[in-house]
Amino acid sequence: MAPKSRAKHERQSNYMKYAKFWKTYIEKKFTKEFLFSLVWDPKRLPIVSVFLVLAEIILNIFVIHRVKYTEIDWVAYMQEVGGVVNGTLDYTHLKGDTGPLVYPAGFVYIFTVLYYLTSQGQNIRLAQYIFAGFYIVLLSLVLRIYSKTNKVPPYVIVLACCTSYRIHSIFVLRLFNDPVAMLLFYVAVNLFLDNKWSLGSLFYSLAVSVKMNILLFAPALLLAYLTSLGLKGALIQLTICAFTQLILGLPFLLSNPIAYLKGSFNLGRIFLYEWTVNWRFLPEEVFINQYFHLGLLVLHLALLACFYSSALHCLCSYSTLKQVSEKVKRQLKGKKEKVDMGAAAQLFILPLFTANLVGVACSRSLHYQFYVWYFHTLPYLMWSTPYSNIARLCLLGVIEFCWNTFPSTLVSSAALHVCHGTLLYGLWKNKPLSKGRQQ
Incomplete structure (x- = not known):
């Protein structure tokens, strides 16, 4: 046989071998049971996540190029940080088209970087791609x-992420600062789960420095500090959080401390009735009434008290399981066995997400961009209730409908409260101490 013919025959033979190998491999691995598990089995999520992230990259590019950008706060952000770029550090003089600067120093630094990257905010398309990157990292x-x-x-997870128009809009069509704060928060949560408490506290404080809604997680996080690290360890973490705020805010504190604290950490700020998503069914005079706000605060504290015992149980159990797992890991060092920490992770996440939900449900007002505050926690919270899968999906669907109704209506705002109440009741009914269950 000629050398060329022999080489061609060998290539064909190798091709047939590879084709047969991959055919056998696919038939062996991609069985009906395996494909079914990709849909239903939570342990298959790491595999599904790869395809979901790729799909989201394509979807975000499509949204950026096919859906019209809507200006709301981006220009005001650029005007506010533009004042800082020009040398103004007094918060009383930092303003934009939508009003005075009302965010802490971390917001200023991050959006100053965006200010320079996007040619003083003029390059909207680049800003959209940056926020698409934020979305992919957060996801x-x-x-x-x-x-x-x-x-x-x-x-x-796939259904919730890919079908939420509002969330994609908040990131790449509106360019709000809320996604940046939540991105830093989820970095912190991952670090906490990896037992990197100090670094996690740093990122948690950075998230707070972008927007104060991150403080809604604080009650559960404080309890986690105390149960996992003890009083001394908790004080160290609180010091890290406070010191981070001090360092970030120092230039503004030195310029006008009262203006900075009042402007960036104003807990009594009055929201505009025209933008409310959750209180449309109330008259405006009730919406802005201070006694109404005080009542919501009392309700917030009461609900946190209702979940206190279950949160304490979860976090104490989490601390115990982490200690046991570390001991087991040391014993298995050098071996192939893996320690399943799914139960421990659940015990940490549930109180954290529940505390945030309580805060969202009792908010004096929710604006459309605030949806990102708790959107990604909703599937986990729903699957922590005793409801059926159909009921859980229906609740998620109604919540999505409420946040996509613009402007909000009597029905949409009332329905949102019904969903929040139903979810909180399900969490309370299914709390770990109610029947001796562990999540």
Whole structure:
């Protein structure tokens, strides 16, 4: 046989071998049971996550190029940080088209970087791509958390993420600062789950420095500090959080401390009735009434008290399981066995997400961009209730409907409260101490 013919025959033979190998491999691995598990089995989420992230990259590019950008706060952000760029450090003089600067120093630094990257905010398309990057990173962090907990079926995560118009809009069509704060928060949560408490506290404080809604997680996080690290360890973490705020805010504190504290950490700020998502069914005079705000604060504290015992139980159990797992890991050092920490991760995540939900449900007002505050926690919370899968999906669907109704109506705002109440009741009914269950 001629050398050329022999080489061609060998290539064909190798091709047939590879084709046969891959055919056998696919038939062996991609069985009906395996494909079914990709939909229903929470342990398969890491595999599904790869395809979900790729799909989201394509979807975000499509949205950026096919859906019209809507200006709301981006220009005001650029005007506010533009004042800082020009040398103004007094918060009383930092303003934009939508009003005075009302965010802490971390916001200023991050959006100053965006100010320079986007040619003083003029390059909107580049800003959209940057926020699409924020979305992909945030989604990856969230998927890592869900993968650690092994609680929610993959199809729920895929369905929730890919069908939420509002969330994609908040990131790439509106360019709000809320996604940046939540991105830093999910970095912190991942670090906490990896037992990197100090670094996690640093990122948690950075998230607070972008927007104060991150403080809604604080009650559960403080309890986690105390149960996992003890009083001394908790004080160290609180010091890290406080010192981070001090360092970030120092230039503004030196310029006008009262203006900075009042402007960036104003807990009594009055929201505009025209933008409310959750209180449209109330008259405006009730919406802005201070006694109404005080009542919501009392309700907030009361609900936190209702969940205190279960949160304490979860976090104490989490601390115990972490200690046991570390001991087991040391014993298995050098061996192939893996320690399943799904149960421990659930015990940490549930109180954290529940505390935030309580805060969202009792908020004096919710604006459309605030949806990102708790959107990615909703599947986990739903699957922590005793409801059926159909009921859980229906609740998620109604919540999505409420946040996509613009402007909000009497029905949409009331329905949102019904969903929040139903979810909180399900969490309370299914709390770990109610029947001796562990999540």
